[in-house]
Amino acid sequence: MLLNIVQGVNETLRGEMKRNADVVLLGEDIGKNGGVFRATAGLLDEFGSERVIDTPVAEDGIIGMAIGMSLYGLEPVVEIQFLDFIYPGFNQIVSELAKVRYRSGGHYPAHVVIRAPAGGGIKGGLYHSQSTEAYFTHTPGLLVATPSTPYDTMGLLRTAIRGSDPVIFLEPKRVYRTVKEEIPEDDYAIPFGEAKVMQEGDDVTLVSWGAMVHTCKAAADLAAKENISVELIDMRTLMPFDIETVLTSVRKTGRVVIAHEATKISGFGGEIAAQISERAIDSLEAPIIRSAGFDTPFPYALEGTYMPSPERVLRSIRKSAGY
Amino acid sequence: MEILQIIKADGDFDPKLEPEISEQDLLKMHKQMLTVRKFNERGMPLQRQGRIGFFMESTGQEACQVGSANALTPKDWAFPSYRDPGICLVRGVPLSTLWDQMMGNSVDESKGRSLPTHWSFKKWNIVTLSSPIGSKLLHAVGVAYAAKHKRDKVVAFASLGEGATSQGEFHAAMNFAGVYRTPVVFFCENNQYAISLPVRRQTASASIAVKAEAYGFEGFQIDGNDILAVYKATKSAVEKARAGDGPTLIEAITYRMGGHSTSDDPSVYRSSEEVEHWKKRDPILRFTAYLKNKGMLTDQENKRLQEETEQEVSSVVKQRLTVPPPAKSSLFTDVYSEMPWHLQEEADEFMRDEDNAS
Numbered sequence: 067m068l069l070n071i072v073q074g075v076n077e078t079l080r081g082e083m084k085r086n087a088d089v090v091l092l093g094e095d096i097g098k099n100g101g102v103f104r105a106t107a108g109l110l111d112e113f114g115s116e117r118v119i120d121t122p123v124a125e126d127g128i129i130g131m132a133i134g135m136s137l138y139g140l141e142p143v144v145e146i147q148f149l150d151f152i153y154p155g156f157n158q159i160v161s162e163l164a165k166v167r168y169r170s171g172g173h174y175p176a177h178v179v180i181r182a183p184a185g186g187g188i189k190g191g192l193y194h195s196q197s198t199e200a201y202f203t204h205t206p207g208l209l210v211a212t213p214s215t216p217y218d219t220m221g222l223l224r225t226a227i228r229g230s231d232p233v234i235f236l237e238p239k240r241v242y243r244t245v246k247e248e249i250p251e252d253d254y255a256i257p258f259g260e261a262k263v264m265q266e267g268d269d270v271t272l273v274s275w276g277a278m279v280h281t282c283k284a285a286a287d288l289a290a291k292e293n294i295s296v297e298l299i300d301m302r303t304l305m306p307f308d309i310e311t312v313l314t315s316v317r318k319t320g321r322v323v324i325a326h327e328a329t330k331i332s333g334f335g336g337e338i339a340a341q342i343s344e345r346a347i348d349s350l351e352a353p354i355i356r357s358a359g360f361d362t363p364f365p366y367a368l369e370g371t372y373m374p375s376p377e378r379v380l381r382s383i384r385k386s387a388g389y
Numbered sequence: 390m391e392i393l394q395i396i397k398a399d400g401d402f403d404p405k406l407e408p409e410i411s412e413q414d415l416l417k418m419h420k421q422m423l424t425v426r427k428f429n430e431r432g433m434p435l436q437r438q439g440r441i442g443f444f445m446e447s448t449g450q451e452a453c454q455v456g457s458a459n460a461l462t463p464k465d466w467a468f469p470s471y472r473d474p475g476i477c478l479v480r481g482v483p484l485s486t487l488w489d490q491m492m493g494n495s496v497d498e499s500k501g502r503s504l505p506t507h508w509s510f511k512k513w514n515i516v517t518l519s520s521p522i523g524s525k526l527l528h529a530v531g532v533a534y535a536a537k538h539k540r541d542k543v544v545a546f547a548s549l550g551e552g553a554t555s556q557g558e559f560h561a562a563m564n565f566a567g568v569y570r571t572p573v574v575f576f577c578e579n580n581q582y583a584i585s586l587p588v589r590r591q592t593a594s595a596s597i598a599v600k601a602e603a604y605g606f607e608g609f610q611i612d613g614n615d616i617l618a619v620y621k622a623t624k625s626a627v628e629k630a631r632a633g634d635g636p637t638l639i640e641a642i643t644y645r646m647g648g649h650s651t652s653d654d655p656s657v658y659r660s661s662e663e664v665e666h667w668k669k670r671d672p673i674l675r676f677t678a679y680l681k682n683k684g685m686l687t688d689q690e691n692k693r694l695q696e697e698t699e700q701e702v703s704s705v706v707k708q709r710l711t712v713p714p715p716a717k718s719s720l721f722t723d724v725y726s727e728m729p730w731h732l733q734e735e736a737d738e739f740m741r742d743e744d745n746a747s
Contacts, residue, residue, distance in 0.1 A: 090538070116538060122568055127527060127561030134531020134545070137516065138466075140538065142531075154557065158527065161519050170509040170517035171500040172723040206724050206732075230726045259729070306729040 093145030164207030183239035221256030320351035352389035400678020449646035452672035456619025523556030552583025613641030
């Protein structure tokens with residue numbers, strides 16, 4: 067069936083709720099309203115209000131309650147309306163969700179999946195646009211998924227819900243409806259920690275994740291017109307992350323550009339760059355270049371200027387190729 | 390607001406209010422309070438000797454811990470605060486297990502990862518707690534929600550200090566508990582101080598209990614140094630929750646006789662007159678007087694019990710001090726259900742270097 071990403075999320079949630087009666091959903095406006103992006107549309111009617119739980123507007127409450135539900139044996143899947151709204155629940159994620167397994171010696175693991183639409187490009191201003199995945203990759207105990215396509219979103223979300231670790235599941239909301247894919251009918255799952263080579267190439271390795279992967283594809287197409295062959299890698303998950311696929315590519319091309327929407331300083335691109343230089347510095351023909359969001363808060367009117375465009379990524383590719 | 394009190398400071402009591410507890414159980418509760426007192430008396434010196442890294446004393450709050458925990462059943466889930474060793478003891482955690490946690494040794498259930506008094510005892514449904522206060526209240530609401538969802542007659546009991554009521558998560562927990570009418574009991578040990586700050590600087594509310602009204606459920610105050618009042622109030626709140634009639638906030642008025650932890654000197658922020666005033670309201674002295682009034686305890690027997698308890702605690706401490714610390718390799722486990730490659734690599738490299746260095 068042909069599905070876009072938000073339909074893929076909806077189908078996956080439905081399937082997992084049918085598969086396991088302990089799966090419950092919590093979030094703001096996820097019931098009758100079906101979520102502000104309609105990711106949970108129809109699920110209240112199908113599963114009832116005990117399993118599709120509309121909550122008060124309090125992210126600390128939602129995430130904290132989900133942790134307790136998980137400790138008692140439910141499988142809560144939380145929707146945070148926008149990633150930008152997650153911070154009232156940050157203490158619950160960082161001090162509690164990420165640490166209960168460790169600090170209890172493995173006796174009280176909490177399995178909560180937190181879905182959050184992430185990234186800019188929808189004219190959302192400061193608080194409906196950010197890409198702050200690095201806050202979560204910096205906290206041991208959390209898994210972080212950053213899919214870019216309907217197929218990957220569904221396969222990774224199944225793995226997240228069927229697993230037993232806390233997951234921050236970042237959905238690429240800018241392409242929620244624009245990217246469509248033919249999806250197999252079977253119940254496939256995609257393991258975390260396996261990157262995907264989206265396009266093979268010989269000259270420059272381009273690493274990205276989330277909605278930025280589509281910007282990078284456009285940049286790679288522009289580069290091809292200039293006879294620069296780009297190998298595009300979609301990381302798919304950042305924790306764990308697949309460094310081997312990146313290294314294999316870097317050993318071939320010797321040149322790397324890492325592109326992400328998140329601000330550059332302390333972004334996850336810095337981690338990938340460090341890993342490459344620790345493991346494959348002899349293969350490098352050029353400095354590793356990052357093409358990232360500027361180190362400012364996310365703006366409203368100048369959103370298009372702030373976010374790396376295909377042209378900006380192309381400039382980084384040219385710089386790498388020409389070094 | 391009326392404050393529930395059954396035993397007066399001098400041991401006199403109101404027979405109309407007495408809960409039904411057998412003589413045997415009353416004496417057991419007395420012994421449990423003595424054990425908490427002796428536990429506390431050992432914690433501070435052990436920290437000063439460097440045998441444990443940290444300690445949080447709960448002397449003066451024995452009635453809160455022992456009275457409340459006795460009102461729970463084993464299948465209920467308890468979320469004690471770090472000032473509640475007595476809740477653990479009453480639920481059946483052996484003294485030796487409690488000290489293993491305090492020492493963070495190789496047989497500690499939490500593998501020595503948490504600070505002393507940050508309990509986690511799965512077998513007794515005592516849920517792991519962190520140091521930021523108030524955050525666990527939401528977990529109790531979640532457990533209660535899940536129990537109700539699964540049609541289990543299980544109650545979640547969460548203890549907190551009055552300081553925690555200033556946190557946003559306290560508000561969220563009260564609000565969610567009210568909205569979903571979860572079977573949860575919030576038990577606030579108002580011990581008058583959050584580290585150095587007195588309760589009047591923590592809130593302008595007339596009481597902690599009154600806050601419950603705003604969330605749509607019942608809150609009331611009790612004398613937290615009166616173990617019978619604590620037991621009776623908790624029992625009724627637990628029964629109410631189990632019957633499906635929603636949450637309760639109990640405010641137990643008590644006093645923290647010691648400092649916040651081994652890191653502060655309480656004489657800096659409160660007067661000795663105030664401490665003396667509360668010494669006269671000691672929960673153990675009061676219950677001792679009650680038991681003597683009832684003819685259940687003599688001075689001689691009480692003295693013997695005190696010595697016996699002191700001996701028990703001392704011998705456990707001495708014995709547990711011989712248990713070795715956790716193995717270095719245990720540092721890396723339980724971060725995830727399976728160790729990710731990057732952590733495995735860090736662990737392997739470290740262990741290899743350690744082996745080579747030795």
